[in-house]
Amino acid sequence: MLKLTNVKKTFNRGTVTEKRALTGVDLTLADGDFVTVIGGNGAGKSTLLNMIAGVYPIDSGVIELDGKDISRLSESARARYLGRVFQDPMRGTAADMWIEENLALARRRGQRRGLAWGISSQEREEYPGLLASLDLGLENRMRAKVGLLSGGQRQALTLLMATLTDPRVLLLDEHTAALDPKTASKVLALTKELVESRGLTTIMVTHNMNDAIRLGNRLIMMHEGSIIYDVSGAEKAALTVSELLQKFEEVSGGELANDRMLLG
Numbered sequence: 001m002l003k004l005t006n007v008k009k010t011f012n013r014g015t016v017t018e019k020r021a022l023t024g025v026d027l028t029l030a031d032g033d034f035v036t037v038i039g040g041n042g043a044g045k046s047t048l049l050n051m052i053a054g055v056y057p058i059d060s061g062v063i064e065l066d067g068k069d070i071s072r073l074s075e076s077a078r079a080r081y082l083g084r085v086f087q088d089p090m091r092g093t094a095a096d097m098w099i100e101e102n103l104a105l106a107r108r109r110g111q112r113r114g115l116a117w118g119i120s121s122q123e124r125e126e127y128p129g130l131l132a133s134l135d136l137g138l139e140n141r142m143r144a145k146v147g148l149l150s151g152g153q154r155q156a157l158t159l160l161m162a163t164l165t166d167p168r169v170l171l172l173d174e175h176t177a178a179l180d181p182k183t184a185s186k187v188l189a190l191t192k193e194l195v196e197s198r199g200l201t202t203i204m205v206t207h208n209m210n211d212a213i214r215l216g217n218r219l220i221m222m223h224e225g226s227i228i229y230d231v232s233g234a235e236k237a238a239l240t241v242s243e244l245l246q247k248f249e250e251v252s253g254g255e256l257a258n259d260r261m262l263l264g
């Protein structure tokens with residue numbers, strides 16, 4: 001279980017660029033929850049993920065994972081519990097390394113030793129099967145450098161790597177936004193399959209309202225650093241995009257200032 005209690009974050013405090021990015025977020029995720037997150041530009045969606053991952057320290061509040069306070073743990077200490085995929089396909093994989101080396105590094109995430117002791121024969125047998133599940137033909141290219149892959153192939157690989165060690169929480173930050181529509185839908189289908197088959201607790205930020213409604217069991221809407229709408233189960237499944245837009249206007253008192261979201 002992941003639990004955030006009254007989490008606050010202000011950037012550049014006391015300067016002209018001061019920004020209250022999170023104004024007191026309370027959020028409890030049950031094991032296996034798949035939460036989609038939507039909101040306008042600058043609503044605090046990425047900051048929420050960054051706070052959970054420990055990219056920046058929180059100003060106040062508590063973040064607990066399985067009952068343990070992780071608020072003060074470093075980003076690297078939290079990495080063993082978390083999987084993360086970003087919008088940019090260049091992040092999350094090492095371009096100059098082979099596919100199998102990238103997978104092996106992901107397998108050893110959170111462990112002390114790197115690849116010094118090599119990739120085991122057991123791994124060499126296991127990885128092609130995992131790659132074949134992506135259906136992108138990568139299983140025959142174990143020794144291709146990741147930098148040679150397309151954006152979609154790379155994002156699918158990153159997703160596989162992020163989930164390889166069954167993270168306690170998977171954080172997806174607009175991870176299909178930079179892909180063409182066909183590839184994005186393939187990577188989303190893979191996301192759904194991986195998350196649901198393993199029951200991974202997942203937070204997925206998206207600007208695509210349809211995806212936010214279609215995927216996951218719960219949806220939260222953020223505005224000006226707080227959660228303004230939280231819906232799950234049958235009520236979420238029955239939502240439409242226009243209802244969601246209307247909801248946003250009702251709760252925020254304004255129109256959704258996120259062009260990408262409206263186009264998505």
Ligand SMILES: Nc1ncnc2c1ncn2[C@@H]1O[C@H](COP(=O)(O)OP(=O)(O)OP(=O)(O)O)[C@@H](O)[C@H]1O
Binds near residue numbers: 019020021041042048
């Ligand atoms: N490292 C940082 N330094 C200073 N300000 C930041 C930093 N990170 C985020 N902010 C500010 O905090 C606010 C929330 O940003 P955040 O990136 O979380 O929004 P978002 O909901 O992900 O928006 P978008 O959909 O536009 O990506 C914004 O005003 C942003 O400029």
